[in-house]
Amino acid sequence: MKFLQYSVLPFLLVVVILSLSGATLAHSHGDFLLCLSLHLANSSTISKVIYMRNNPSYSSVLNASIQNTRFSTPATPKPLAIITPLKTSHIQSTIYCSKKHGLQRRIRSGGHDFEGLSYVSEVPFVILDLLNFRAVKVDTKNKVAWVQSGATLGELYYGIAAKTKTLAFPAGICPTVGIGGHFSGGGYGILIRKYGLAADHIIDAQLIDANGRILNRKSMGEDLFWAIRGGGGNTFGIVLAWKIKLVPVPAVVTVFTVNKNLEQNVTKILHRWQYIAHKLPDDLYVDVGITKVSSSQAGKKTVQVAFIALFLGGVDELIPLVQERFPELGLAKENCSEMSWAESVLYFGRAPRKSLDILLDKNVIPRTIFKAKSDYVKEPIPESGIEGFLSMFLEKEADFAAMLMVPFGGKMEEIPENELPYPHRAGNLFQASYIVGWRKEENAESGKYISWIRRFYSYMATYVSKSPREAYFNYRDLDIGSNNISGYTSYQQASIWGFKYFKNNFKRLVQVKTTVDPMNFFRNEQSIPPLSSP
Numbered sequence: 001m002k003f004l005q006y007s008v009l010p011f012l013l014v015v016v017i018l019s020l021s022g023a024t025l026a027h028s029h030g031d032f033l034l035c036l037s038l039h040l041a042n043s044s045t046i047s048k049v050i051y052m053r054n055n056p057s058y059s060s061v062l063n064a065s066i067q068n069t070r071f072s073t074p075a076t077p078k079p080l081a082i083i084t085p086l087k088t089s090h091i092q093s094t095i096y097c098s099k100k101h102g103l104q105r106r107i108r109s110g111g112h113d114f115e116g117l118s119y120v121s122e123v124p125f126v127i128l129d130l131l132n133f134r135a136v137k138v139d140t141k142n143k144v145a146w147v148q149s150g151a152t153l154g155e156l157y158y159g160i161a162a163k164t165k166t167l168a169f170p171a172g173i174c175p176t177v178g179i180g181g182h183f184s185g186g187g188y189g190i191l192i193r194k195y196g197l198a199a200d201h202i203i204d205a206q207l208i209d210a211n212g213r214i215l216n217r218k219s220m221g222e223d224l225f226w227a228i229r230g231g232g233g234n235t236f237g238i239v240l241a242w243k244i245k246l247v248p249v250p251a252v253v254t255v256f257t258v259n260k261n262l263e264q265n266v267t268k269i270l271h272r273w274q275y276i277a278h279k280l281p282d283d284l285y286v287d288v289g290i291t292k293v294s295s296s297q298a299g300k301k302t303v304q305v306a307f308i309a310l311f312l313g314g315v316d317e318l319i320p321l322v323q324e325r326f327p328e329l330g331l332a333k334e335n336c337s338e339m340s341w342a343e344s345v346l347y348f349g350r351a352p353r354k355s356l357d358i359l360l361d362k363n364v365i366p367r368t369i370f371k372a373k374s375d376y377v378k379e380p381i382p383e384s385g386i387e388g389f390l391s392m393f394l395e396k397e398a399d400f401a402a403m404l405m406v407p408f409g410g411k412m413e414e415i416p417e418n419e420l421p422y423p424h425r426a427g428n429l430f431q432a433s434y435i436v437g438w439r440k441e442e443n444a445e446s447g448k449y450i451s452w453i454r455r456f457y458s459y460m461a462t463y464v465s466k467s468p469r470e471a472y473f474n475y476r477d478l479d480i481g482s483n484n485i486s487g488y489t490s491y492q493q494a495s496i497w498g499f500k501y502f503k504n505n506f507k508r509l510v511q512v513k514t515t516v517d518p519m520n521f522f523r524n525e526q527s528i529p530p531l532s533s534p
C-alpha cells in the first residue's frame with residue numbers, strides 16, 4: 001500500500017500542530033501528531049479531524065458515545081487525541097503514523113462496548129472514531145443495503161423504514177448501538193429465531209488492514225471475510241462499511257407484554273417458558289426480562305418477569321397460537337398491539353408509539369453505569385433453581401439489576417456452529433444475560449454491585465453451558481480472561497477467554513489473525529492474538 005504522500009512540508013502546519021499538542025507531550029506523541037497533521041496537509045481539515053486534550057471540544061467528542069459511564073470518570077485513562085476521519089485516507093494516515101510512532105489505537109463506532117475497550121486503554125493511545133462514517137444506502141429492488149460502521153442500528157432501521165414496510169434487518173434491539181462493533185461480534189435481535197444473526201446476512205464488506213490496504217470480500221478472501229463476521233472488532237482491521245441482505249417481514253406485526261410477579265405463580269410460568277419458547281413457530285419470539293419492582297403491598301418489593309413478544313403476523317392469528325402453545329401466559333387481546341416492524345423496534349426499546357425519528361436520536365437510551373455477563377442454557381433450569389436466582393433480585397444490590405432470556409431454536413438451530421465465528425447455535429434453549437447498575441454517587445461502592453453480579457454468575461454455573469462455559473462476545477466481560485496489556489499473549493492464555501466466546505472457531509480465528517496481522521497491530525484486551533510473538 002502506498003500511503004498518502006506529501007511533497008511540501010507546510011511550515012504553518014508544523015507550528016499549528018506543535019502548539020496544539022502542548023509542550024508536555026511525550027516525544028512520540030508529538031511525533032505522531034506531527035506525522036498525522038502533515039499527512040492531512042490542510043489546516044481546516046486538521047481542526048475537524050484531530051481533537052487533542054487542550055481542544056475545547058475534546059471532552060464532548062470523547063463522551064459523545066460512551067454508553068457505559070463506568071468508563072467516564074476522572075480516573076479513566078484518556079486518549080492522547082481523538083481522530084474523527086472524514087475520508088478513508090485519514091484512516092490510512094492514522095494507521096501509518098500510529099504504527100510509525102508506536103501508539104496504540106482504539107477503534108470506535110457506537111461506543112457501546114460493555115468494558116469500554118473502544119475508548120479506554122492502559123497504554124498510551126489515540127481513538128479512531130468513525131462518527132463521520134455513517135451513510136446508509138438502501139436498495140429495496142435488490143433487497144440489499146450498504147451501511148457504514150459509524151452509523152447506529154437506529155439509523156439503519158430508519159433508512160429501511162423510510163423506503164419500505166416489508167423489509168427489515170435482523171440486528172440488535174437498542175437503536176443507539178453502533179454498526180461497527182455490533183456486526184463484528186455477531187449481533188442478535190428480535191428476528192433471531194426467524195433469521196439468525198446480523199452477521200448471517202452480511203454479503204460484502206470494506207476493510208482497511210494493518211498495512212492500510214482497502215479490501216473487499218473478493219480481495220480479502222473468504223477466511224478473513226469469515227473472521228470479521230463475528231470474530232470481534234479491533235482484531236483484523238477497521239471495517240468501514242458492510243453490504244447486507246435485507247429480509248422480508250409482513251407490513252403488520254404484533255407485539256405484546258405480559259407481566260407476572262412473585263405473587264402470580266411466576267416460577268412455574270417461567271419454568272414452562274423454557275420448554276416452549278425455542279419450539280414455537282419461527283414467526284414468534286417471546287423473550288423474558290426480569291427486574292425488581294414495587295409490590296402491590298405498600299413498602300414491599302417483588303420480582304417482575306416480563307414476557308415480551310414479536311409476532312410476524314396479525315393479532316387474530318397470534319392469540320389462538322399462544323393460547324394453544326403457552327396457555328399459562330394467559331394472553332389477552334388487550335395485551336397486544338399491531339404495528340410496523342420498525343415501530344416494533346421502538347416498542348422493544350421502550351419507546352412505543354413515538355415517531356420513527358426517535359430511531360435517529362443517539363441519546364434515546366439513557367447512559368448508565370453497569371457491569372454485565374452472559375451465558376447459554378441447554379437444559380431447562382428446575383423450579384428450585386429459578387426460585388434461587390429470582391430471590392437474588394430481592395437483595396439490596398439488585399435495585400438496578402436485570403436478567404434477559406432470549407429464546408433460540410428456529411434459524412439458530414439450522415446454522416452450523418462453524419459457519420461463522422459465533423458458535424452458540426443448535427442445542428441452546430436460550431441466551432441468558434445479567435446486568436447490574438448503580439448510581440453515579442455510589443461509584444465508591446461499585447465493588448459491592450460487581451460482587452453481586454459475580455455471585456449471581458457463580459450461582460448460575462450449575463444451570464448453564466460447561467467446558468467451556470460459553471459467553472457472547474458482544475456482551476464483553478473481562479472477568480472471563482484477558483490478554484496482557486502490553487507484550488505478547490500466548491495462544492494458551494487467550495484460549496481461556498477465546499474458547500468461551502468462539503468454542504473451536506477460536507483456532508481458525510487465530511490462524512486468520514496470524515496470516516493477516518502477524519505483527520498484532522490491531523489489539524486490545526480481548527483481541528485474537530497471532531500464533532507467535534511479533
Ligand code: FDA
Pocket residue numbers: 067106107108109110111112113114117118130149171172173174176177178179180181182184185186187188189232233234235237238239240365474475524
Ligand atoms: P464500540 O464502538 O464500543 O465497539 C465495540 C468493539 O468493536 C471495540 O473493540 C471496537 O474497537 C470494535 N470496533 C468498533 N468499530 C469497529 C470497526 N469499524 N472496525 C473494527 N472494529 C471495530 N448486542 C446484541 O447483539 N443485541 C442487542 O440487542 C444489544 N443491545 C445492546 C444495548 C446496549 C444499551 C448496549 C450498551 C449494548 C448492546 N449490545 C447488543 C451489545 C453490542 O452489540 C456491543 O456492545 C457492540 O460491540 C457495540 O458496537 P459499537 O460499535 O456500539 O461499540
